[in-house]
Amino acid sequence: MSNDFRNLRKVKLFTELPTTALQLMYDSARPVQMEAGCFFFHQNERAEMMYVLLDGQVKMTLLGPEGRQVLIRIVAPCEDFGAVSAIVGSDYPLTAEAVTRCRTLAWEQKDIMRIIDSYPMLRETAFQIAVKRFRQLQKRFRELATESAEQRIARALLRLSNQAGLPKTEGMLIDLALSRGDLAEMTGTSLYTVSRTLSQWERDGLLKNGRGKVLIRDCAQLITLATPPENPPFN
Numbered sequence: 001m002s003n004d005f006r007n008l009r010k011v012k013l014f015t016e017l018p019t020t021a022l023q024l025m026y027d028s029a030r031p032v033q034m035e036a037g038c039f040f041f042h043q044n045e046r047a048e049m050m051y052v053l054l055d056g057q058v059k060m061t062l063l064g065p066e067g068r069q070v071l072i073r074i075v076a077p078c079e080d081f082g083a084v085s086a087i088v089g090s091d092y093p094l095t096a097e098a099v100t101r102c103r104t105l106a107w108e109q110k111d112i113m114r115i116i117d118s119y120p121m122l123r124e125t126a127f128q129i130a131v132k133r134f135r136q137l138q139k140r141f142r143e144l145a146t147e148s149a150e151q152r153i154a155r156a157l158l159r160l161s162n163q164a165g166l167p168k169t170e171g172m173l174i175d176l177a178l179s180r181g182d183l184a185e186m187t188g189t190s191l192y193t194v195s196r197t198l199s200q201w202e203r204d205g206l207l208k209n210g211r212g213k214v215l216i217r218d219c220a221q222l223i224t225l226a227t228p229p230e231n232p233p234f235n
Contacts, residue, residue, distance in 0.1 A: 004026070004054055004105065005022070005023075005026050007052075007054060007077070007078050008022055008025060008026055008052065008105070009022060010078040011052050011078055011079065011080050012079075012080070012125075012129060013080045013083055013122070013125055013126060013129060014122075016121060016125060017119060017121070017122065018119075021115065021118070021119045021122075024115055024118075025107070025115060026105075028107060028111045028114075028115065029052075029105035029106060029107055030105070030106055030107075031103065031104070031105060031106075032051065032103075032104045032105070032106040033101070033102065033103050033104070034056075034098040034101070034102045034104070035098060035101055036098050036099060036100050036101055036102075037097070037098065038097070038098050039095065039096065039097050039098070040058065040081070040082065040096040040097070040098070040104075041082060041092050041095070041096050042092070042095045043061075043062065043063055043091075043092060043093065043094055043095045044091050044092065045091060045092050046091055046092075047082060047085035047086045047088075047089070047090055047091060047092050047109065048086065048108065048109050049082060049086060049106050049107065049108060049109070050080065050081075050082045050083040050085075050086035050087070050106070050107050050109075050112060051080065051081050051082050051083070051096075051104045051105070051106050051107075052078070052079070052080050052083075052104060052105045052106075053075050053076065053077050053078070053079055053080075053081065053102060053103075053104050054077060054078075054103045054104060054105060055077055055101075055102065055103040056077070056098060056099070056100045056101055056102030056103060056104075057074060057075065057076065057098075057099040057100045057102070057176055057177055058074070058075035058081060058096050058097065058098055058099060058102060059071055059073070059074055059075070059096075059097050059099050059182070060072050060073040060074070060075060060081060060094040060095065060096055061094060061095045061097065061185070062093070062094055062095075063095070069185060070185055070186075070188065071182055071185035071186045072094055072137065072140070072186075073094070073133075074099075074160065074163070074164075074176055074178075074182075075096070076163060076164045076175075076176060081096055082096060083126060083129075084126050084127075084129060084130040084133070086107070086109045086112055087109075087112055087113075087116065087122070087123060087126040088126070088130070089109070099177055100177055143155060144187075144188040149187065149189040149193050149197065150197055150225060151225065151226055151227075152187035152188065152189065153183060153187050153189070153193075153194060153197050153198075154222050154223075154225040154226035155226040156183060156186045156187050157174065157183075157207070157214060157216060157222060158219070158222060158223065158226055160174045160176060160178065160214075161174055161216055161219070163176075164176050165216075168215065170208070170215060170217055171207075171208075171215050171216050171217040171218070171219070172215070172216045172219060173213060173214075173215045173216075174213065174214045174215075174216070175213075176213075177212045177213075178212055178213070178214055179212055180194045180195050180198065181194075183198075198214075201222075205217055205218065206218045206221055206222060206225075207222075
């Protein structure tokens with residue numbers, strides 16, 4: 001059994017699939033590699049492919065009506081992207097760009113639909129994931145409208161830590177190539193504000209920031225900064 005096949009089982013979209021169905025998915029996939037700065041697809045294009053990231057990092061961005069780009073999601077290994085749109089048969093709502101050199105497994109929509117005919121649970125799982133991501137998107141826009149820049153930056157770091165955190169002796173390392181510009185796009189603030197905030201938190205001992213990596217040294221304090229007194233704890 002190859003590592004790529006085992007990694008498919010870690011993808012939330014496929015966790016409930018029986019082994020026979022997972023094998024069918026694996027057999028129908030084709031490898032796609034993309035260099036940093038290249039695009040898998042663009043916002044509003046017809047969804048004809050779905051992908052699972054095996055190695056690398058992909059950023060999903062939304063271009064707003066005023067032409068402002070917002071970083072909505074960072075895709076880490078063993079995560080899908082473009083899947084819900086391909087299964088539903090809609091347009092891609094976001095643009096997917098390779099941040100680093102990426103290795104993926106990809107499926108054409110016709111192959112996905114053939115598998116769904118035999119295993120309709122895949123469509124149901126995709127629907128549940130779509131609802132969850134829509135709620136997360138609603139929450140993000142609510143944060144942009146109601147919370148301070150410091151709160152938004154803290155929440156973004158905690159989300160990324162939950163997604164791709166590696167426990168270290170000094171704290172929790174966010175194992176993603178994360179620039180201050182990325183954080184500015186994710187939090188709807190300026191590069192200056194992100195740089196000033198991270199520098200202050202580094203002086204306070206909350207985190208260590210360097211070479212595109214962030215090490216969170218005090219998660220509890222970061223949660224406090226992310227959570228207004230009237231709101232429940234971050235989750």
